[in-house]
Amino acid sequence: MNxxxxxxxxxxxxxxxxxxxxxSSFSSILNRSYDTVKAVDRISFSITEGELVGFIxxxxxxxTTTLKCLCGLLYxxxxxxxxxxxxxxxxxxxxxxxxxxxxxxxxxxWWSLPAIETFRLNKEIYEINESDFEKSLNELTTLLxxxxxxxxxxxxxxxxxxxxxxxxxxxxxxxxxxxxDEPTIGLDVIMQxxxxxxxxxxxxxxxxxxxxxxxxxxxxxKLCRRIIIIDHGKLxxxxxxxxxxxxxxxxxxxxxxxxxxxxxxxxxxKLGTIKSYIHPKAVLTxxxxxTKAAATELLNNFPIEDLNIEEPEIDDVIRLIFSKKNx
Amino acid sequence: MKKYLKIISVSLQEYFAYKMNxxxxxxxxxxxxxxxxxxWDTVYQSKPVIFGYDIxxxxxxxxxxxxxxxxxLNSQTFRIAEDINFGYLSNYLLRxxxxxxxxxxxxxxxxFLNVIFSIVELIILISLLHPPxxxxxxxxxxxxxxxxxxxxSILYFEIGIILSLIGFWSxxxxxxxxxxxxxxxxxxxxxxPLDILPQGLYSVLKLTPFPYLIFFPLxxxxxxxxRTFISSGFFIMIAWIILLGFLVxxxxxxGLKIYTAEGL
Numbered sequence: 001m002n003x004x005x006x007x008x009x010x011x012x013x014x015x016x017x018x019x020x021x022x023x024s025s026f027s028s029i030l031n032r033s034y035d036t037v038k039a040v041d042r043i044s045f046s047i048t049e050g051e052l053v054g055f056i057x058x059x060x061x062x063x064t065t066t067l068k069c070l071c072g073l074l075y076x077x078x079x080x081x082x083x084x085x086x087x088x089x090x091x092x093x094x095x096x097x098x099x100x101x102x103x104x105x106x107x108x109x110w111w112s113l114p115a116i117e118t119f120r121l122n123k124e125i126y127e128i129n130e131s132d133f134e135k136s137l138n139e140l141t142t143l144l145x146x147x148x149x150x151x152x153x154x155x156x157x158x159x160x161x162x163x164x165x166x167x168x169x170x171x172x173x174x175x176x177x178x179x180x181d182e183p184t185i186g187l188d189v190i191m192q193x194x195x196x197x198x199x200x201x202x203x204x205x206x207x208x209x210x211x212x213x214x215x216x217x218x219x220x221x222k223l224c225r226r227i228i229i230i231d232h233g234k235l236x237x238x239x240x241x242x243x244x245x246x247x248x249x250x251x252x253x254x255x256x257x258x259x260x261x262x263x264x265x266x267x268x269x270k271l272g273t274i275k276s277y278i279h280p281k282a283v284l285t286x287x288x289x290x291t292k293a294a295a296t297e298l299l300n301n302f303p304i305e306d307l308n309i310e311e312p313e314i315d316d317v318i319r320l321i322f323s324k325k326n327x
Numbered sequence: 328m329k330k331y332l333k334i335i336s337v338s339l340q341e342y343f344a345y346k347m348n349x350x351x352x353x354x355x356x357x358x359x360x361x362x363x364x365x366x367w368d369t370v371y372q373s374k375p376v377i378f379g380y381d382i383x384x385x386x387x388x389x390x391x392x393x394x395x396x397x398x399x400l401n402s403q404t405f406r407i408a409e410d411i412n413f414g415y416l417s418n419y420l421l422r423x424x425x426x427x428x429x430x431x432x433x434x435x436x437x438x439f440l441n442v443i444f445s446i447v448e449l450i451i452l453i454s455l456l457h458p459p460x461x462x463x464x465x466x467x468x469x470x471x472x473x474x475x476x477x478x479x480s481i482l483y484f485e486i487g488i489i490l491s492l493i494g495f496w497s498x499x500x501x502x503x504x505x506x507x508x509x510x511x512x513x514x515x516x517x518x519x520p521l522d523i524l525p526q527g528l529y530s531v532l533k534l535t536p537f538p539y540l541i542f543f544p545l546x547x548x549x550x551x552x553x554r555t556f557i558s559s560g561f562f563i564m565i566a567w568i569i570l571l572g573f574l575v576x577x578x579x580x581x582g583l584k585i586y587t588a589e590g591l
Contacts, residue, residue: 013587068588073417075584093423101421108418110337112344121337124330125422153344 003177003209004047004070008079011040011065039065041233042079050207052200054214054224054241058322062233063213064103067179070211071101083177097126100175102183107162108169114151115165119172126173133172140168143198159186167195171202178202180212184219196222217315231322241314248321249312252291254284256298257306271297280305285312330424331432338436353444356396361452363518364389368458378523383459384549388520390458391545393449396517397441399479399540403433404487405504411494417588427488427575434484463548471557475544478564483540485571486511492575495582516542533559536567 014034040062047053057063068074069081072088072095081088086095109118123133141147144164149157157165163186170178180199184192200223203210214220220227220241227244229237237244254272258280268274271294272286286294291309298304312320342349364386371382380388407430410416419426453460463469490507493500512518514537521542522529532538533556543560546552 014585068417071421073420073588074586091420096421096423099421101417110341112341113337117337117340121330121333122422124333125424127330127423 001049002046003049003084004211005082006046006066006070006079007044007081008042009040009044009066009069009076009081010038010042010078011062011069011074012077013037013039038233040069040230043230043233043235044079045228045235045238047209047211049209050203051226052203052210052212052224054220054227055211055230056213056217056220056227056318057230057236061231063230064181065233066230067101067181067211067213071099071179072096073101097173098176099179100170100173100177101179101181102167102170103181107166109154109162109165111155112153114153115146115157115169116150118154118165118169122169122172128173136172136174137168140171144168144194160188160191163187164191167198174206176206176208178208178210180210180214182214183212184214184216192216192219199223217313217318221314229318229321236321245311245314245317248317250288251285251312251320252288253310253312253316254286254291254294254298255308255310256282256284256302256304258282259303259305263302268302331428334429334432335436335439338433339440342436342440349440349444353441353448356393356445357448359517360389360392360396363392367519378520379551380520380523383461385520386458387461388545388549390449390452390460391548392517392541393445394442395476395479395541395544397445398438398476399483399544400511400515400517401434401438401441402483402487403437404430404484404491405500406430406433407488407491408494408500408504411491411582411586412498412500412589414589416586420583430488431484438480461549463550465550468547468550472544472548475539475547475561475564478561478568479540479544482536482564482568482571485568485575486536488575489571489578492578492582495578495585511537511540514538515540516545520546522546534563536564536571539564539567 013036015037016032016034043062043066055063055066065074069076070083070088072091075089084095084098086092088095109115110121119133119137122128123130128136141150144167146161146164146168149161149165154162154165163183167183178199183199184195187195196219199210199212202208203223212220212223225241226239227237227241228235229244237248251272253275261279263277263279263282265274265277268277268282268284272284272290275283275285277283284294295307295309298307367385367389368382370377371385375381377385407416410419416426419429452458463472490504491500493503514521514532514535516538521532521538524532539560543564547557
């Protein structure tokens with residue numbers, strides 16, 4: 001069953017044009033001109049219950065805008081959105097009780113009060129009964145190791161602790177759909193892994209549907225089988241993560257270690273693109289079909305100590321897709 | 328409804344985290360009212376009755392202003408503009424919560440605290456200054472007074488919301504609010520009872536919502552008000568509430584469609 005369905009979702013923003021300088025600032029008072037920014041441009045996809053989907057794109061690609069349309073914060077310029085059978089923009093209480101949006105940089109906690117106050121308020125807002133509340137709170141605070149910080153005013157918490165509290169605040173009502181926008185931003189490596197594990201557990205335990213955006217490709221790689229890539233508001237790829245690498249990675253990466261410094265860079269660059277060369281290590285990207293020839297050439301005509309051929313990293317594949325699109 | 332009670336209690340707790348803010352705010356009100364109070368006190372040195380008010384009624388007008396001001400003109404509705412411009416609104420929109428009831432709860436907490444302060448201030452001022460206080464003995468006048476305050480706070484609540492909803496279209500909501508605040512203080516009768524104005528101006532003013540925020544309730548307490556003004560007054564207030572309520576709904580719906588959830 002499709003739990004989320006987008007059809008040709010489009011969202012334009014009107015942005016006031018402003019060129020620098022005092023004079024133009026003054027003239028902008030009288031006549032303002034606007035630019036239309038196509039934040040999301042006819043995107044369609046659907047997601048079934050229990051899926052964990054990675055949502056990827058460079059900054060400003062339209063990821064957050066799409067998520068905001070999915071939870072009813074933004075009114076779509078065109079197209080249709082259906083989440084759990086609801087039109088999100090109507091923001092029916094029954095719909096809102098089943099979703100949560102978590103954003104790495106946002107703050108829903110009451111800044112000057114201890115986090116527990118926000119949690120208790122959410123308990124009332126989501127009409128969670130006392131025993132369920134105690135149970136979830138206990139579970140979440142144990143797992144995220146923030147029990148002792150519950151009664152500290154939020155403004156005194158560290159970034160990591162605050163992020164954990166934010167997570168707890170949006171999970172107490174056990175949403176069926178989670179929209180996670182950069183949930184691990186600003187966290188240390190250990191915490192990132194914890195959150196990651198937690199997301200995966202939550203997905204399995206409650207058959208929750210999760211859409212995740214992250215700049216750390218590692219998060220996505222670990223968690224999501226399916227990814228959706230958007231760029232400049234348009235859908236670029238929707239499908240299996242491993243197949244993406246096969247499809248787009250028409251290059252391989254050759255890493256070589258030279259035995260002495262006397263290298264003819266001009267000749268080296270004929271074999272492929274030199275990604276980096278800091279003696280003694282050079283990294284080349286070479287078209288797939290020419291990999292073998294390039295490797296032979298290297299071994300024969302260059303002072304090679306070590307040579308390594310790999311598939312490109314997922315990061316690189318995605319960078320490749322974006323740079324291709326932008327050309 | 329339990330959720331809104333909880334919002335009131337959380338809002339109250341928040342005030343105590345910023346005690347200084349509240350104290351300074353109260354100080355501002357005390358100073359502003361006391362200036363008018365002493366001004367009028369001096370004016371009465373030479374004449375016993377001015378514009379049909381004797382000294383006890385005039386000074387009581389300003390003393391009661393403490394209470395009416397706390398109940399009517401104290402409002403947190405300006406925070407709606409902040410909520411919109413900084414994207415905090417998203418937090419509320421995402422939850423099964425009626426945003427306006429949320430704002431109302433925040434206002435109730437605010438008014439509750441301010442009323443307590445103003446009562447304490449009044450007691451202190453009366454015992455220090457020994458002013459000639461006018462006590463209204465007619466119960467009907469007191470009932471009208473209380474009812475009018477209640478309706479007036481709803482009216483001002485709506486006005487505050489509309490001014491803040493400008494935030495959907497402009498980031499600069501502070502300037503119109505500031506001008507409005509000065510205007511409202513003047514037109515509502517914070518500086519003087521409005522019936523001392525020239526008759527023509529006064530009758531035009533009576534068609535606007537402003538006199539009903541401060542002057543009308545106080546006049547009901549002080550008595551000596553024509554019967555026709557009592558009924559027309561309540562009628563005009565309610566008419567404004569219906570009209571503005573309709574406007575709030577319209578503007579809110581329009582605003583949400585262009586809301587960009589910035590900063591979040």
